[in-house]
Amino acid sequence: MKILFFSDVHGSPDSVEQLVRRIDAHAPDHLVLLGDVLYHGPRNPLRPDYAPPRVVEQLNRFKRRITAVRGNCDSEVDQMLLEFPILSEYATLLEGGRRFFLTHGHHWNPGNPPPLERGSVLACGHTHIPELKTLENGLISFNPGSTSLPKGGFDPSYGFYADGKLQVLSLESGEEIFSMQL
Structure with a gap:
């Protein structure tokens, strides 16, 4: 199964347009949205393209x-x-014998991980900073970054999983930022 991960859209239709091009290129079976879809939030700047109704349509x-x-x-x-559910605090996905714990990251995160088996993937956004590493407890911390408001000097980014390889990719260029064979 091919899975495309994205997070922290914050009402940016321009970012979703770029993401749709990546969806077309990768042809994923499934999309995982790790929260913060429409509203920009009180701590984030308002993007010039802020248009939640367009993001909804896309x-x-x-x-x-x-x-x-x-x-x-x-x-x-x-x-x-x-027209798809967004109100769950977390979800799980089983792929290739591995559990992906999907959450936004404001409750469950690398500093406060859920009780999972070693080798499970903790997939979360929230920080707007891409990450892919193995934690001391054996969990794999995966953050696809933000499609619209990246932080930490990173470009807008998204994640992709196929054939046991997990990646963080630049939204604009498609170039790999991080990768890990699971």
């Missing part, structure tokens, strides 16, 4: 292929517009 096209979790900026009002 993402609803993929409603049958998206598993999404709630971010700290997502609300029940957002769910009224989106």
Whole structure:
């Protein structure tokens, strides 16, 4: 199975347009959205392209292929517009005998991990900083970064999993930032 991961869209239709090009190129079976879909949040700048209704239209096209979790900026009002569930605090995905724990990262994160077996993937956004590393407890910490408001000097980014390889990729160039064979 091929899975494309993305997070922290924050109402940016330009970022989603770039993401759709990556979706077309990778042809993933499944999309995982790790929260913060429409609202920019009080700590983030308002992007010039901020247009949540356009983001809703763009993402609803993929409603049958998206598993999404709630971010700290997502609300029940957002769910009224989106045609796929976004209000769960976490979800799990089993692929290739490995558990992916999907969460936004404001509750469960590398500093406060859920109780998982060694080798499980803790997939979260929230920090807007891409990451892919093995933690001391044996969990794999995976953050695809942000498609719209990257931090830490990184470009906008997303994640991709196929054939046991997990990657963080630049949204603009498609170039690999991090990768790990699971």
